[in-house]
Amino acid sequence: MINKLDNNGLNLDEFLKQYDASKFQNPSLATDILLFTVTEMEEENYRKLPEKVLKVLLVKRKMHPFMGMWALPGGFVGIDENLEDSARRKLKQKTNVDKVYIEQLYTWGEVTRDPRTRILSCSYMSLINNKVLSIKPGDDEEDAKWFSVRIKTLKEQKINTENGYVYERNNKVTLKNGEEKLSADIKITTSVEGRTRDIKREIISSEGIAFDHGKIIQYGIERLRNKITYTDIAFNLMPELFTLSELQQVYEIIMDKELLAAAFRRKVVDMVIETNESTKDAGHRPSKLYRFNIDWENKF
Amino acid sequence: MINKLDNNGLNLDEFLKQYDASKFQNPSLATDILLFTVTEMEEENYRKLPEKVLKVLLVKRKMHPFMGMWALPGGFVGIDENLEDSARRKLKQKTNVDKVYIEQLYTWGEVTRDPRTRILSCSYMSLINNKVLSIKPGDDEEDAKWFSVRIKTLKEQKINTENGYVYERNNKVTLKNGEEKLSADIKITTSVEGRTRDIKREIISSEGIAFDHGKIIQYGIERLRNKITYTDIAFNLMPELFTLSELQQVYEIIMDKELLAAAFRRKVVDMVIETNESTKDAGHRPSKLYRFNIDWENKF
DNA sequence: ATAATAGTGTCTTTCAGACAGTATAGT
């Protein structure tokens, strides 16, 4: 069976022996990691709850191209390295944490996305809780820094065509770390023509952000926003013990809208387990601490 | 700004000029297309509605490796070709249709997935309605054939560990075209340990299917099943005019469960527009024909 | 008339939104 001969009279072994991988020109392959965490801002009023902020890890480029700009951590994939292993390796380098949530996000393959040569980026999204981090915001090792992320929809329009419509949305991504402020303006175009639907993402402008990484950040946040509503990924952003108000805050900053406490609690009640502990020294009623309920999905 | 010098004293232009893309060893890159359609089986009883079947397009390999086995249509990406363009090009070759729904599915990058050399597969999923097809089931041009697809869960188990659990599911993918019958047994392992969750997909056995394509088919069906519940992608599988019963059948074969007509109609009513036409010669009450309502999402 | 599907009416359950009202710490 395995010894069938092909058109050139070769069996499988012979074929593999003469196969020359270098006869085609191959693009280069990199993985990029979109690492999110949530941190608290200090609050002046001792009674008020600290506000939470969504952060993303960026590294300052020391080399051409985009030298001096900020990029997602990442790099070339070893020829004998699996994609996810490569992503985890970079992540470990930057954060020194290895047991983290990670998922493949999207593979960006536009021919001109890198000025050097054709380089594909297989992007991964990772979520981490800031309590386990060795690089805290402000650390400067290897020039990796946390930037707060905000996404705002600047403009939205729908133009009807003979046979459908074109819907455009301009999202402004703003990234801040103390003095540094980066931004990208991404236009998401959904064209619906007859039976076909096509989504395109373009970078209108990008300040201080290397490559097409502004686009990747925008895409990642959209994915995170969707997934948080029907999965438990948000818990990867939480410490071991947390209050339901803290959990709600995390949902709120990701979804960018306020939620009603009563409804929120009903929604998450099966995903958490109450502990005996409570917060204290809060200047108001203490809050019960919860932990993630690993069994909430009940597969059977 | 653009003339900053790097560590070697080069500005951007100089750097790009001396950049040698071939100094790294790069994996090869292919796109593979998972093309689904839905067809009707002939029915012996003139009164009965024809049953619908989900089909996937496969091509018979004429070359090593996996010579004689069936694979997803696909091939190497041109060095100056965008990923989606490459996928659409293959699709056009096979089906002679170009305005189709297509979305990126996943990038498969396991080191040993191809016996020749390291080859990445960036997989795309595409949906098409069988009325527009030039290759009808049974056509033999270029050895591309439609196979009916069924997925069955053979075994499901959950093993509790100290700190979490391991959930395993064995999915059997069965592909049929007349005399030919292919199959793959895929084990999906979800490991939940403390805060981490890891999903792995392994091929336990594969008969007649080339490469890891059984895994890609299983993954694609899972994606289709999820997306059909909250998007309108199912309409890509429908002809211009269709009855609500036909639409319901499509949902049923993809979700692999029966739906109640009343609830289903309520769910889709905003997504369709009633026409004046009806089916006839049915041997029972005629059914109104509907078309897709392009504006159902009302963005504003 | 019959078989088979098309399509509607309505009861129930479930779940999310809204919001008022109660609880409880530190100062």
Place this chain on the structure above:
DNA sequence: ACTATACTGTCTGAAAGACACTATTAT
């Protein structure tokens, strides 16, 4: 006592599940 947050109770309305009932055709 006051402030700020924690937490609960309950009304309402929307959507999904269940199922009985009516409608309509070709033979």
